[in-house]
Amino acid sequence: MPLIDPSVVDLSRLQFALTALYHFLFVPLTLGMTFILCAMETTYVITGKEIYKEMTHFWGKLFGINFAIGVATGLTMEFEFGTNWSMYSHFVGDVFGTPLAIEGLMAFFMESTFIGLMFFGWDRLSKPGHLAVTYLTALGSNLSALWILIANGFMQNPQGASFDADTMRMQFNSFVSLVFSEDAQAKFVHTSIAGFVTGALFVMGISAFYLLRKQHVALAARSFRLASVFGIISSLAVVTLGDALGRLDYLVQPTKIAAIEGLWEDSNAHGSATAAPWLLFALPNDAAQTNIAEIGVPYVLTPLITHSLDTPIPGLLTLEQQAGPRILNGIKAINALQQYGVTHDAASLATFKQYENDMGYGFLAQKNAPNQDLTQITPANQDAIVAQTEKDTIPNVFATFWAFRIMMFLGFYFVVLFAFAAYYSLRNELEKHPLLLKAALWSIPLPILACEFGWITAEAGRQPWSVYGWLPTFQAASSHPVGYMVFSLIGFAALYSAFIAAELYLMFKFARLGPQDHHAEPTVGGGATMFGKPQVADKSWQ
Amino acid sequence: MELYVVLKVIWAVLLGVLFCGLAVMVGMDMGVGTLLNFVGKTDKERRVALNIIGPHWDGNQVWFILGGGAIFAAFPTLYATSFSVFYVVMILLLFSMIMRPVAFEYRSKADGSWRGIWDIAFLISGALPMIVYGAAFGNVMEGVGYHYGWTGQYFQDESFLSYLLNPFAVMCGVLSLSLSIAQGGTMLMLRGEEPIYGRARKAAIGGSIAAVILFAVGGLWVSHLNGFAFTAPVDPNMPATPLTGQTVAVQAGAWMNNYHTYPLLWALPILGFVGMLGNLLMNAAGKPVVAWWSGALAWVGVIFTTGGSMFPFLMPCTTNPNQSLTVWNATGSEYNLGWMLFFALVFTPAIIAYTSWCYYVMRGKVKLSSITDDSHSY
Amino acid sequence: MGKLFKFIGLAAALALAIFLAVVTGDFGAWYFAWLVGTTMIVLIASASAVMFDTQESNSKGEV
Numbered sequence: 013m014p015l016i017d018p019s020v021v022d023l024s025r026l027q028f029a030l031t032a033l034y035h036f037l038f039v040p041l042t043l044g045m046t047f048i049l050c051a052m053e054t055t056y057v058i059t060g061k062e063i064y065k066e067m068t069h070f071w072g073k074l075f076g077i078n079f080a081i082g083v084a085t086g087l088t089m090e091f092e093f094g095t096n097w098s099m100y101s102h103f104v105g106d107v108f109g110t111p112l113a114i115e116g117l118m119a120f121f122m123e124s125t126f127i128g129l130m131f132f133g134w135d136r137l138s139k140p141g142h143l144a145v146t147y148l149t150a151l152g153s154n155l156s157a158l159w160i161l162i163a164n165g166f167m168q169n170p171q172g173a174s175f176d177a178d179t180m181r182m183q184f185n186s187f188v189s190l191v192f193s194e195d196a197q198a199k200f201v202h203t204s205i206a207g208f209v210t211g212a213l214f215v216m217g218i219s220a221f222y223l224l225r226k227q228h229v230a231l232a233a234r235s236f237r238l239a240s241v242f243g244i245i246s247s248l249a250v251v252t253l254g255d256a257l258g259r260l261d262y263l264v265q266p267t268k269i270a271a272i273e274g275l276w277e278d279s280n281a282h283g284s285a286t287a288a289p290w291l292l293f294a295l296p297n298d299a300a301q302t303n304i305a306e307i308g309v310p311y312v313l314t315p316l317i318t319h320s321l322d323t324p325i326p327g328l329l330t331l332e333q334q335a336g337p338r339i340l341n342g343i344k345a346i347n348a349l350q351q352y353g354v355t356h357d358a359a360s361l362a363t364f365k366q367y368e369n370d371m372g373y374g375f376l377a378q379k380n381a382p383n384q385d386l387t388q389i390t391p392a393n394q395d396a397i398v399a400q401t402e403k404d405t406i407p408n409v410f411a412t413f414w415a416f417r418i419m420m421f422l423g424f425y426f427v428v429l430f431a432f433a434a435y436y437s438l439r440n441e442l443e444k445h446p447l448l449l450k451a452a453l454w455s456i457p458l459p460i461l462a463c464e465f466g467w468i469t470a471e472a473g474r475q476p477w478s479v480y481g482w483l484p485t486f487q488a489a490s491s492h493p494v495g496y497m498v499f500s501l502i503g504f505a506a507l508y509s510a511f512i513a514a515e516l517y518l519m520f521k522f523a524r525l526g527p528q529d530h531h532a533e534p535t536v537g538g539g540a541t542m543f544g545k546p547q548v549a550d551k552s553w554q
Numbered sequence: 555m556e557l558y559v560v561l562k563v564i565w566a567v568l569l570g571v572l573f574c575g576l577a578v579m580v581g582m583d584m585g586v587g588t589l590l591n592f593v594g595k596t597d598k599e600r601r602v603a604l605n606i607i608g609p610h611w612d613g614n615q616v617w618f619i620l621g622g623g624a625i626f627a628a629f630p631t632l633y634a635t636s637f638s639v640f641y642v643v644m645i646l647l648l649f650s651m652i653m654r655p656v657a658f659e660y661r662s663k664a665d666g667s668w669r670g671i672w673d674i675a676f677l678i679s680g681a682l683p684m685i686v687y688g689a690a691f692g693n694v695m696e697g698v699g700y701h702y703g704w705t706g707q708y709f710q711d712e713s714f715l716s717y718l719l720n721p722f723a724v725m726c727g728v729l730s731l732s733l734s735i736a737q738g739g740t741m742l743m744l745r746g747e748e749p750i751y752g753r754a755r756k757a758a759i760g761g762s763i764a765a766v767i768l769f770a771v772g773g774l775w776v777s778h779l780n781g782f783a784f785t786a787p788v789d790p791n792m793p794a795t796p797l798t799g800q801t802v803a804v805q806a807g808a809w810m811n812n813y814h815t816y817p818l819l820w821a822l823p824i825l826g827f828v829g830m831l832g833n834l835l836m837n838a839a840g841k842p843v844v845a846w847w848s849g850a851l852a853w854v855g856v857i858f859t860t861g862g863s864m865f866p867f868l869m870p871c872t873t874n875p876n877q878s879l880t881v882w883n884a885t886g887s888e889y890n891l892g893w894m895l896f897f898a899l900v901f902t903p904a905i906i907a908y909t910s911w912c913y914y915v916m917r918g919k920v921k922l923s924s925i926t927d928d929s930h931s932y
Numbered sequence: 933m934g935k936l937f938k939f940i941g942l943a944a945a946l947a948l949a950i951f952l953a954v955v956t957g958d959f960g961a962w963y964f965a966w967l968v969g970t971t972m973i974v975l976i977a978s979a980s981a982v983m984f985d986t987q988e989s990n991s992k993g994e995v
Contacts, residue, residue: 047970051977059982080659083612084652090622094637095644099707101637105630106886113627113894116620117901124616125905125912128609136915154970176887178793180706181630184890188959197962204966208973237984242977249969256962353704353797438980440987490638491709500645507649511656518663 015384016486023497024096024489027504029471031088033464034508038082040463043157043204044211044246045075046150050143051238057143067231068146070527071215076131077518081511083124088504095500100478100488107173107184108163111191115159123152157207158200165196167479168470169264175368175482177352177361182482194260199470202253205246206466209426210459212243216433217456218523220449223442228526237437244430251423255316261473262317262325265480267405268473269317270328271412274303279313280324288313288325296409301329328406335405339398341367342374343386350387372482377401379486407475415468422462429455559790561891565628566868566881568898570861576621577687577730577853578737579614583607585738585761587654587680588731591673593742593753600673601662602920606745609916611658613909618651627894631796631884632868635708639700640690642714647686654679680738681731688730691860692723695809697782697872702796711873722775729768733856736761736833737849743842745920755837758845762834762852769826769856776863781808782870782878790866790882800883802875809863819862826855 049068056064090112093101101109126149133142166172172190173182184190216239222232261269269275274296279288289308296303317325326334345367351360364371374386380400382388389397433452436442442449474480478488586607594600607614626633637644653675661672699712717723739758743751786801793799813819829852836845864870866881885891956964 047974048977051974051981054974054978055981058978059985061985064981076659077663080655083615084655087615087619087652088648090619091637091644091648093626094622094633095641095648096638098634098638099705101626101634102631102706102708105626105633106890109623109626109628109630109633109886110890110894113620113623114897116616116623117897117905120616120619121613121901121905121909125610125613125909128612129912129915132609133915176793179795179887180704180797181795183887184893187893192959192963194962197960201962201966201969205969208970234981234984238977238981241980242973245969245973245976249973253962350704356798438983440991487705487707490641491707492638492641496641496714499642503645503649507652514656514660518660521664 016379016489016491017494018379018486020492020494020497021486021489023494023501024492025485027497027501028092028096030501031085031092031504031508032471033467034512035082035085035089036463036467037460037512038078038085039157040203040207040210040460041078041214042075042082042153043207044209045071045078045214046146046153046211047208048211048215048239048242049075050147050150051242052235053143053146055238057139063230063234066527067235070231071235072131074214074218074519074522077515077522079127081515084511085508096490096492097478097488098490100483102181103483103488104166104170104173104182104479107182107190108166110184111159111163111166115156115163119152119156119159121152123149123156126152154204154207157204161200161203162191162193162196164470165193165199166190167477168199168474169193169195169260170479170482171195175371177349177364180349180353182479195257195264198253198256198260202250202257203463203466205249205253206459206463208246209243209250209430210463212239212246212430213426213452213459214456215239216243216430217453220452221523222526224446224449224453231527233437233442236433236442240430240433240437243426244434247423247426247430251427254420254423258317259319265474266326267328267331267407268412270326270331271407271409271473272416272469273313273317273325274306274409274413275313275325275327276302276329276409277327278324278330279327281327284322285314285324286322287311290316291413294413296413298409328409332402332405335373335402336398338370338373339377339401340394341370342372343377343389344374345371346374346378346386372477372479372484373401373405375487376404376476376484379404379484404476407473412469412473415465415472419462419465419469422458422465425455426459426462556791558888558891561888561895562790562881562885564895565885565891566861566865568895569625569628570858572617572621572624573857574850574854576617577733577857578850579617581684581687581730581734581853582737582741583611583614583654584680584684585734585736586742587676587738588684588735589738589742589754589757590676590680592757593739593746593750595749597669599750600669602746603742603750604658604661604676605920606742608658610913612655613912615655624894628886628891629868629879629884630886631706631794632879635700635879636690636694636698636869638708639698639710640693640714640717643686643690643717647683650679650682650686680734684731684734685724685727687727689717689720689723689727691730692726693717693720694869695726695776695860695864696720696722696779697804697870697875697878699873700871700877701874702877704797706795706797722772722779725768725772725775729765729772729856732761732764732768733830733849733853734761736765736830736837737846737853740833740837740842740845740849743837743840744846745918747919747921755840758837759834762830762837762849765852766827766830766834769823769830773823773859776809777807779809780804780806781811781863782867782875783808783811788880788882792882794883794885794887796877796879796883800876800878800880802870802878804872804875812863812865822855822859822862824855826852826859829853829855 049072052064052068052071056068126145129137129145130149133145137145170182171193172186173184175181176183215235219232219236219239222228223236258269258272261272274291274294279285287310289310290312291306291308294303294306314323314325315321345364348360348363348367349371352364377397378384378386380397382393429451432448436445436448476484476486478485586603590600590603594603657672657675657679661669700708700710702708736758739754739761742754743758746754782802783805784801785803788800829848829850832848833845833852836842836848868879868881868884870878952967953964956967
């Protein structure tokens with residue numbers, strides 16, 4: 013079997029991470045903005061006041077600028093599993109591809125068809141008809157998040173499929189376990205609501221900008237009110253779901269939770285687990301397998317993670333040692349499987365079945381075996397290989413620890429920011445608090461940042477696995493020449509940089525232009541308003 | 555016949571349907587993109603052309619995404635292998651495809667040379683994907699060089715240059731481009747007025763003439779091409795793995811075997827020609843609605859002609875023919891195919907219903923004046 | 933006739949909502965929470981905007 017080139021695996025990972033993180037710059041805003049537009053248009057339909065229609069138009073235009081790149085970069089994601097993760101696609105395509113296909117059938121068609129009507133159908137649909145279209149667009153975009161996170165849930169905690177030795181892949185066996193996997197559920201709600209927070213802060217921040225400059229005050233104050241209330245509920249929900257996800261990781265991905273918490277030794281290594289500190293700050297050193305410096309708050313960790321007072325949490329060093337026997341079993345499993353592939357005999361199948369649940373650890377050892385061949389492991393070199401592989405079973409602690417902390421600190425910051433914003437907005441005292449308005453304006457990029465770090469926590473923390481416990485990332489990549497990867501990486505970097513430059517240019521341009529100006533002067537900015545005839549603005553609020 | 559075999563065959567047919575949906579709907583938009591600089595001499599004319607498909611391109615593009623997802627789920631090994639084997643070409647396709655949504659949304663939002671840049675983006679993102687789409691079919695018919703390791707990991711045996719510089723594949727690419735130009739031109743006639751209407755008519759007629767010629771040439775070429783055939787009986791109910799269970803030989807003219815065995819299949823290429831000629835004549839007669847449906851039939855004819863000649867092969871392998879991907883060895887599991895079929899049966903009627911409704915709501919001509927007065931977005 | 937269609941449409945939407953609530957309530961508590969929570973967030977946000985208008989007209993009335 014030809015060797016897997018580690019540099020190609022690394023480049024594939026780099027490309028996937030860059031394209032996914034880039035795609036994810038735009039997705040949360042789409043998830044949230046669509047429902048905020050729903051809220052605005054609902055108000056319009058209920059009250060019949062033109063200003064809410066104006067509001068839906070204006071924010072819809074900014075939303076459209078964002079949506080286009082989200083769609084474009086989403087194309088890359090749908091195809092990158094095949095172009096760069098061939099072995100992965102072969103190994104789990106039977107179960108992982110299904111939610112992606114359903115996503116297309118159920119969600120993308122809905123979202124993409126109705127978004128055309130949402131932008132172009134104002135004059136052709138009745139008020140409730142158009143409102144229904146807006147709701148369907150919002151539902152469609154969030155349903156697509158649902159299905160992709162069901163797929164991701166399978167990578168985190170593989171449920172609903174089992175390995176089949178005849179086809180050498182995981183085969184789908186339970187639709188219900190796949191779709192209702194707890195990981196998928198909590199992850200979907202967490203991600204979708206994180207999008208709500210992103211959208212709310214986007215609307216609130218730009219409204220704050222207008223309020224600070226005393227422009228478009230009527231529209232901005234109403235938008236601010238709506239977004240701040242939308243945001244305070246959402247930000248609380250995100251934190252709740254974050255806790256649910258953490259507990260789930262503790263149950264099914266012990267290496268991830270230990271890395272998130274920078275926990276090298278068991279939580280009860282120094283006395284009882286009850287007093288174990290939750291680290292506020294630490295500098296994990298992956299090479300030395302210890303934290304160089306740490307500041308912790310005692311008595312927080314155990315109840316936070318385990319939802320109990322004295323259950324010990326295993327540390328990374330313990331988890332590494334526990335992997336040892338599984339690696340030995342995994343090597344037996346893979347060798348038996350390879351034998352079975354040639355002979356199809358009952359004996360090797362029986363051996364494989366005996367160690368089947370550890371086969372992923374055998375794959376993991378392949379990287380360290382002579383010539384990446386497990387059959388070349390002898391009693392002489394076995395201990396060294398197992399020891400080396402044990403160290404490979406945990407993720408990069410520094411990255412996971414800090415990605416999680418930045419996300420979490422930001423999450424709590426949003427709760428505080430929205431609480432103040434909603435409070436002062438409800439009391440109509442915003443103009444007395446310019447600092448709050450400035451904070452809202454400058455915080456616009458922060459939820460997007462938090463989402464990115466959330467992605468890093470979830471996916472870097474899952475390493476070394478692409479499918480937790482079954483398929484290491486190292487095995488999952490396509491066997492391309494390095495040149496192919498350089499070509500595609502350079503291309504993506506160039507195209508995506510051009511896109512983000514164009515997006516930011518237009519975003520700033522239209523945000524600065526504000527809601528009325530482009531209606532008053534349709535030829536400015538290309539004469540295009542997204543929503544048909546310019547509305548004559550209601551003078552009472554100007 | 556066992557349920558699994560039935561499901562495999564159903565999904566092979568659905569794969570064809572998916573390719574047709576993609577070709578008709580995305581091909582139409584691509585045709586408009588390719589023709590943009592030809593049918594629109596001024597900026598306003600170009601905007602009219604773009605707004606003709608403006609409300610629909612995003613929904614149409616989902617056929618492309620669904621194509622990726624459905625192949626991933628229903629034919630995991632095909633998805634895993636084909637996208638990696640054609641890596642450089644696939645990446646070029648992606649680069650050109652991802653320009654298009656951005657071009658639609660951004661073109662009209664600023665002035666001057668900004669628009670010129672996006673006009674070039676429309677040309678590239680219209681023509682290149684259609685050429686790649688057709689060329690992929692051509693390359694697959696000629697066979698691809700790869701083999702599998704014992705885990706099912708694929709390894710490539712050929713350089714990407716052999717896919718780019720393959721005359722038969724290039725011809726297939728041009729055929730696909732011509733059909734998309736015919737279909738895009740027809741759509742512009744449907745919703746556009748003079749002068750766009752007249753220019754689009756010229757382009758559409760040119761496109762269908764080219765398509766008729768290329769389809770005929772392609773048919774003759776295929777009858778001399780190296781095809782693939784089983785040399786020992788295959789169990790269609792076999793576990794879906796390319797590693798064992800098939801013996802395949804390369805034979806000149808083997809792609810005509812199905813047509814010799816089942817002469818009824820000749821209806822497919824005839825359907826293709828009827829569609830192309832119908833598109834040609836109806837556009838000449840100024841009846842774009844009938845022409846549009848004829849153009850769609852032409853795609854169905856061309857794609858199912860290819861499928862009919864290759865069945866059950868999906869992606870034959872030149873360097874290791876026994877590991878060729880076929881309908882029997884590249885599908886998902888029975889359980890998976892069953893669930894997918896359920897979802898396809900539930901959602902496809904819904905998709906057709908609301909897509910039609912969307913076209914119905916947006917019906918009517920897009921006028922030059924409507925761009926300046928009503929100022930739609932693109 | 934139009935009323936009948938409207939009635940049938942609304943009844944179908946209601947039936948779908950009940951079906952979804954039962955399925956997600958049984959199998960997926962978080963999905964259920966999302967359905968209810970999102971509806972709630974949208975409606976409360978919308979209500980808060982309506983409240984803004986009320987506050988504004990009240991304060992105008994006082995002056």
